[in-house]
Amino acid sequence: MATESLSFIFLNAVLANNFVLALFLGLCPFLGVSGKLNTALPMGLATMFVMLVSSVCAYLINIVLVTFEIEFLRLIAYIAVIASAVQLVEMALKKFTPGLFRSLGIFLPLITTNCAILGLALFQTFKEYNFLQSLIYALGAGTGFILAIVLMAGLREKLELSTMPSITQGAAVSLMLGGLLSLSFMGFAGLGG
């Protein structure tokens, strides 16, 4: 059983081991939806919600799997839970904010294949966090994801207005920006383990 304090887990997941910039999880939405601030933030919130739901479910499922000694089914069980959680968010967004639903487009169902979420479920199992620790870990990971995607969207909105050489237009410059953000987040490395 892990004995780390809750505040350490939270800060570690937000800053020192930021899921996007340090662990390379969830890059598809990070690069795909970070074009504008007003789609980046809802995307971050939706991802965070799915993270919380799947973290709780993964914790409970893991207990069942360990009890019956069928750990080899872990991957399949987790991904099924995540897929249903995403479906839930999708239906809720479609009902309450159709405009937002359209602007997120294909990236909404793709939250299922966002490795940040599956990664979170797997990491909390490897680290043997208890229920409260898992929840805080999910909260931290979600906050870290929102932080990264919002920072990136802000930078890219500025970049739209500046003149750049024609070869840097497109994904290349986003990756370079990601590299610089990641470098700056390395400054937090001393905080965590």
Next chain:
Amino acid sequence: MAKDNQIITWETFTEGLWRDNPVFVMLLGMCPVLAVTNSAINALAMGLATTFVLLASGTLISLLRNSIPKQVRIATYIVIIATFVTIVDYTIQAISLDLYNALGAFIQLIVANCMILGRAEAYASRNRPLKSIVNGLGMGIGFTFALLCLGVVREILGAGSLFGFDLFGPRFEPWVVMVLPAGGFLVLGAWLLLFEWLKQRKERADLETAAETR
């Protein structure tokens, strides 16, 4: 479905290698691309594991394509992919524990690689098994090639070695940031810049020859 769509051409194979390269052109499956490419050997292992899952799941989905109900297809694909990933996970664990520890959770995260699900949805579910296999092989090799491109550059610059062999001797000062997360972003960005530059140069050259012949 038209009959002539099922002819396997050289194009079926090469489209994943270069024109629609999953990493450099379509920017799919980025997470393992950046995360495990801090050495060439990890990159190769990851590429091969992904290729196997891509091939196996593509074959099975293509065989079952007429019996999977449309409404639950994505869930079915994910379960099929997860099954093969579990097989790969346990196989690598049995073959080499070092490699397993180096790749960490990223073997299991092949499930969440959007390239595999994308190919299942866009290709395997619409084509015959043999054609899906050929295309999947092309895509897998293209993916492995891209991983190697990154892994080789990052290992040479960041550790001064290649596939674990020392290249420059003890006086080499490693460029450590290249094996750290930031290096992954920067190297991939640099590769994309290079390809974009080559593409634009080719387009300009084409325009000039067109202007001269006129």
